[in-house]
Amino acid sequence: SVLVLGAVVALNVKAPLAAALGVIGVFAIFHGHAHGAEMPENAAGAAYAAGFMIATALLHLAGLALGYVIGRAGERQGVFVTR
Structure with missing residues (x-):
């Protein structure tokens, strides 16, 4: 990919x-x-899936927050910061 x-x-x-x-x-x-x-064989499938979904949601939120901060910095400091 x-x-x-x-x-x-x-x-x-x-x-x-x-x-x-x-x-x-x-x-x-x-x-x-x-x-x-x-996934380990002794892991509960639902709990394992829930952990992945929560971790994915947190990573997406962190990415959105970082993108927002970089975008705001780019507005103040110019395109160089955004790139």
Whole structure:
């Protein structure tokens, strides 16, 4: 997924929304499978899934907060900070 995303950015590919969502969906399935395969055999499935969902939500919130702070700094300090 990193190589594909890097190629898309480097080649400035403008894919239709449906194609982009399809690629994201395929990578998401494989990513989710990898985490499911890592689950210990003695772990409770619901608790394990809940932990992943809570951790994912917290990581998204942290990313949004960081993006907001960088955006605000870019408004004050210019595009250089945002880049």
